[in-house]
Amino acid sequence: xxxxxxxxxxxxxxxxxxxxxxxxxxxxxxxxxxxxxxxxxxxxxxxxxxxxxxxxxxxxxxxxxxxxxxxxxxxxxxxxxxxxxxxxxxxxxxxxxxxxxxxxxxxxxxxxxxxxxxxxxxxxxxxxxxxxxxxxxxxxxxxxxxxxxxxxxxxxxxxxxxxxxxxxxxxxxxxxxxxxxxxxxxxxxxxxxxxxxxxxxxxxxxxxxxxxxxxxxxxxxxxxxxxxxxxxxxxxxxxxxxxxxxxxxxxxxxxxxxxxxxxxxxxxxxxxxxxxxxxxxxxxxxxxxxxxxxxxxxxxxxxxxxxxxxxxxxxxxxxxxxxxxxxxxxxxxxxxxxxxxxxxxxxxxxxxxxxxxxxxxxxxxxxxxxxxxxxxxxxxxxxxxxxxxxxxxxxxxxxxxxxxxxxxxxxxxxxxxx
Numbered sequence: 062x063x064x065x066x067x068x069x070x071x072x073x074x075x076x077x078x079x080x081x082x083x084x085x086x087x088x089x090x091x092x093x094x095x096x097x098x099x100x101x102x103x104x105x106x107x108x109x110x111x112x113x114x115x116x117x118x119x120x121x122x123x124x125x126x127x128x129x130x131x132x133x134x135x136x137x138x139x140x141x142x143x144x145x146x147x148x149x150x151x152x153x154x155x156x157x158x159x160x161x162x163x164x165x166x167x168x169x170x171x172x173x174x175x176x177x178x179x180x181x182x183x184x185x186x187x188x189x190x191x192x193x194x195x196x197x198x199x200x201x202x203x204x205x206x207x208x209x210x211x212x213x214x215x216x217x218x219x220x221x222x223x224x225x226x227x228x229x230x231x232x233x234x235x236x237x238x239x240x241x242x243x244x245x246x247x248x249x250x251x252x253x254x255x256x257x258x259x260x261x262x263x264x265x266x267x268x269x270x271x272x273x274x275x276x277x278x279x280x281x282x283x284x285x286x287x288x289x290x291x292x293x294x295x296x297x298x299x300x301x302x303x304x305x306x307x308x309x310x311x312x313x314x315x316x317x318x319x320x321x322x323x324x325x326x327x328x329x330x331x332x333x334x335x336x337x338x339x340x341x342x343x344x345x346x347x348x349x350x351x352x353x354x355x356x357x358x359x360x361x362x363x364x365x366x367x368x369x370x371x372x373x374x375x376x377x378x379x380x381x382x383x384x385x386x387x388x389x390x391x392x393x394x395x396x397x398x399x400x401x402x403x404x405x406x407x408x409x410x411x412x413x414x415x416x417x418x419x420x421x422x423x424x425x426x427x428x429x430x431x432x433x434x435x436x437x438x439x440x441x442x443x444x445x446x447x448x449x450x451x452x453x454x455x456x457x458x459x460x461x462x463x464x465x466x467x468x469x470x471x472x473x474x475x476x477x478x479x
Contacts, residue, residue: 328426
């Protein structure tokens with residue numbers, strides 16, 4: 062797959078509409094990352110990396126080199142499972158790309174240059190995601206995202222178009238694939254996958270800057286060898302900013318569970334606190350990827366339709382609070398989760414549509430869309446409110462205002478991480 066046409070097109074920078082969406086994606090990523098950094102394991106990850114990568118970027122009590130800081134932010138971003146995604150890529154193109162740009166802004170990179178680096182990296186990653194269709198048992202994070210990280214890092218290094226292409230080629234020849242297994246086992250190692258993508262992308266960009274190169278057909282070979290995909294990849298040609306299709310999540314948790322949560326919220330207040338029967342009908346892909354039952358760890362609960370229903374009914378939301386130790390030990394939540402019956406809605410599956418129907422003791426709610434869907438994009442005011450909710454405990458009121466001005470209005474970015 063030849064990314065040169067995408068590079069040539071996107072290197073000019075995004076026009077006003079896509080630029081505005083790119084800024085919202087950066088703001089949303091920062092909010093998710095700051096919330097994630099408050100988790101002890103993420104802070105521990107930062108402190109441990111400091112031993113090998115000490116530097117001036119302060120995160121969670123550690124002083125890190127910029128590259129390591131971006132890796133930590135990538136892990137922090139997905140910790141609460143509240144970050145962006147792109148449906149056609151079946152994943153999150155910004156996951157290792159946005160942290161590189163956030164660190165660049167915090168360390169003095171020009172806002173326009175940083176925005177171009179993000180937009181180009183996103184567009185490369187999005188198209189890589191279109192082409193990289195994982196096998197059952199694999200997980201998308203940390204795989205094709207690394208091509209976008211390489212492109213972004215190369216732009217931040219000031220490489221010309223050919224240097225950016227070399228960085229992508231180098232990454233494509235060592236593109237990793239990751240397993241879903243930690244999630245199924247209730248283990249949170251999955252959250253380290255995007256850190257690997259951020260580090261790999263930076264290493265490839267550095268290698269490209271030094272003049273190293275790799276074959277043009279590396280990505281095609283990787284698709285064939287790792288995934289068994291022999292047909293040429295079909296991706297969106299240059300000219301369409303896929304970042305405009307990106308969704309911002311109104312809830313924490315896998316996107317498939319958002320329809321279930323919205324249905325539960327619609328019924329909340331209309332059903333008894335202790336119902337007799339709860340049935341969720343939804344599409345097959347949601348059942349396949351988010352069918353975890355009786356989750357004992359946050360990572361499993363984030364990929365659990367039944368937990369999403371129970372948390373929304375009890376808490377009136379599906380946010381990070383749904384995955385705390387207190388929530389996971391709540392006997393009422395556990396009893397409700399065990400009661401939820403999961404069944405396929407063959408109509409949704411056959412039509413390739415997303416949605417959910419929740420029936421509770423004769424009352425029902427049908428949800429055919431949620432905020433973030435193509436016809437319901439999250440508006441700036443909603444994105445800012447989400448950012449304030451997630452980042453407020455870290456930044457405080459004044460810090461929130463400064464971060465919003467930096468990322469949405471190109472103001473100076475001092476104190477971006479608190």
